[in-house]
Amino acid sequence: xxxxxxxxxxxxxxxxxxxxxxxxxxxxxxxxxxxxxxxxxxxxxxxxxxxxxxxxxxxxxxxxxxxxxxxxxxxxxxxxxxxxxxxxxxxxxxxxxxxxxxxxxxxxxxxxxxxxxxxxxxxxxxxxxxxxxxxxxxxxxxxxxxxxxxxxxxxxxxxxxxxxxxxxxxxxxxxxxxxxxxxxxxxxxxxxxxxxxxxxxxxxxxxxxxxxxxxxxxxxxxxxxxxxxxxxxxxxxxxxxxxxxxxxxxxxxxxxxxxxxxxxxxxxxxxxxxxxxxxxxxxxxxxxxxxxxxxxxxxxxxxxxxxxxxxxxxxxxxxxxxxxxxxxxxxxxxxxxxxxxxxxxxxxxxxxxxxxxxxxxxxxxxxxxxxxxxxx
Numbered sequence: 001x002x003x004x005x006x007x008x009x010x011x012x013x014x015x016x017x018x019x020x021x022x023x024x025x026x027x028x029x030x031x032x033x034x035x036x037x038x039x040x041x042x043x044x045x046x047x048x049x050x051x052x053x054x055x056x057x058x059x060x061x062x063x064x065x066x067x068x069x070x071x072x073x074x075x076x077x078x079x080x081x082x083x084x085x086x087x088x089x090x091x092x093x094x095x096x097x098x099x100x101x102x103x104x105x106x107x108x109x110x111x112x113x114x115x116x117x118x119x120x121x122x123x124x125x126x127x128x129x130x131x132x133x134x135x136x137x138x139x140x141x142x143x144x145x146x147x148x149x150x151x152x153x154x155x156x157x158x159x160x161x162x163x164x165x166x167x168x169x170x171x172x173x174x175x176x177x178x179x180x181x182x183x184x185x186x187x188x189x190x191x192x193x194x195x196x197x198x199x200x201x202x203x204x205x206x207x208x209x210x211x212x213x214x215x216x217x218x219x220x221x222x223x224x225x226x227x228x229x230x231x232x233x234x235x236x237x238x239x240x241x242x243x244x245x246x247x248x249x250x251x252x253x254x255x256x257x258x259x260x261x262x263x264x265x266x267x268x269x270x271x272x273x274x275x276x277x278x279x280x281x282x283x284x285x286x287x288x289x290x291x292x293x294x295x296x297x298x299x300x301x302x303x304x305x306x307x308x309x310x311x312x313x314x315x316x317x318x319x320x321x322x323x324x325x326x327x328x329x330x331x332x333x334x335x336x337x338x339x340x341x342x343x344x345x346x347x348x349x350x351x352x353x354x355x356x357x358x359x360x361x362x363x364x365x366x367x368x369x370x371x372x373x374x375x376x
Contacts (some may be wrong), residue, residue: 012188012189012190012192013188013190013191013192013193014030014032014150014191014192014193014220014221014252015030015031016028016030016220016221016250016252018249018250020361020362021361022360022361022364022367023269024270025040025268025269025270025271025357025361025366026040026271026273026361027040027361028040028252030221030252030273030274031191032066032098032150032151032191032192032193033098033189033190033191033192034096034098034150034191035065035096035097035098036065037066037098038065038358039273039358040264040268040272040273040274040275040357040361041065041273041275041354042064042274042275042277042350042353042354043064043066043068043100043274043275043276044062044064044067044276044347044350045067045068045276045277046059046068046069046095047068047069047070047073048073048074048077049092049093050093051067051281051343051347052281052285052339053281053284053285053336053339053340053343054340054343054344054347056093056094056096058344059347060096062347062348062350063348063351063352063354063355064097064347064351065097065098066097066098066099066151067097067099067100068100068101068102068276069089069100069101069102069149070101070102070104071101071102071104071135071140071143071144071153072102072104072108072135073107074101074143074147075133075135075143076128076133077128080142080143080146081146083146083147084146084148088146088147088148089101089147089148089149090148098150099147099148099149099150099151100150100151100276101143101144101149101152101153103140103141103152103153103154103155103156103182104135104140104143105122105140105156105157105158105175105197105225106158106256106257108122108135109157109158109160117157120136121134121135121139121178122134122136122157135155136181137178137179137185138181138182138185140155140182141154141155141182141186141194142185145186149192150192150193151194151220151221152186152192152193152194152195153194153195153223154178154179154194154195154196154197154219155182156175156179156197156199157171157174157175157178157199158199158225158229159171159172159199159200159201159226160229161201161229161230161231162230165201165206168199168201169200169203171199171201172200172210175197175210176199176210176213176214179196179197179213179214179217180217182194183196183218183219193219193220193221194220195220195221195222195223195252195254196217196219196223197214197222197224197225197256198211198214198222198223198225198243198247199225199226200226200239202231202235202238202239204238204239205242207239207242207243208242208245208246210243211243211246212246215246215247215248219251220252221253221254222248222251223254223255224239224240224243224256224272225256225257226256227239227240227255227256227257227258228256228257228258228259228263229257233263233266236258236259236267237267237270240255240267244271252274253271253272253273253274254272254273254275254276255267255274255275257276257277258275258276259277259279260277260279261290261353261373262373262374264350264353264357265353265357265369265370265373265374266370268361269366269367280343280346280349280350281343281346283342283346284339284341284343284344284346284347285339285342285343287299287338288342288346289310289311289318289327289342289345289346289349290346290349290350291310291314292311292313292314293311296310296324298324298327298328298342299328299332300328301328303324303325303328304325304328304329305325306323306324306328307323307324307325308323309323309324310327310345311349314348314349314352315348315352316341316344316348316349317341317344318341318345319345322341327341327342353373356369
């Protein structure tokens, strides 16, 4: 472990400081207009201005200090201009801490037959009512500004997998041109920043070229996108490793859409600072719980008569107040309370995992911690 402080001067943007290192892993702090975020950090996904089955205070009680919202969904419903008129996304959803907004690129990609990509942007029809829209880098950044996001994401094309190298290269180059337009459209202001997104599929040289181009443009932080879509963990890690040497040390790094606990631990060891994923919340709504002893399926009949808590070392209400038998009953009965309790449990597990990772880095014991997690 090396104790150090490396600060990126925020000027009009966000601040970032590295407090300690353990190998390539970093213990840090991102400073935003709505408070600090200790890193490595996990961001619960609140796509439509809500983390499903959670109230804002229950999200904060897990330890989360930043959530993710989505440009595509919020511009369609209820509308970015409406949210702005109501005081911005923080007030609208009663969340006093930081918000990162996805640019909408991934969601637009998933529309398939409903969208057409051009140099200008993406023309698409809403999945809600079929209305026509054009999402450009400029409009994506404008929507995120109207929402009041602390961290804005540049607009990019999330390259599908698998596709040919030629298609990946063309897509990556388009994303880099869009990144330059996104950066130009962003209005700098204290406590707010914009991240560029590294693309390049499963090709290390394209990842390196993309990262280098983004650094030339200049962003407040850098995300690694277009992964965790079927390429496998080993390839994901290889693409992270390919991207890192080209990214500046004094800026936060965000691996988008990742992931399971083992994915997060492996990425932290490779120098990633921030994560988001729907896995803990989606799993909570489908009866799956992450524990220090492994993953549990609460639909399984073996839990029907079990008086033990989900995880005796967990501080969440599901573990301190209820038995596995009761949670099994709620899950089998389809009760809303099952989703609420299990989602809060999973987000607490993830928040505690991140806190444990931060402590391990500070103590120079990350390798030991990672080995213990891998053995579960």
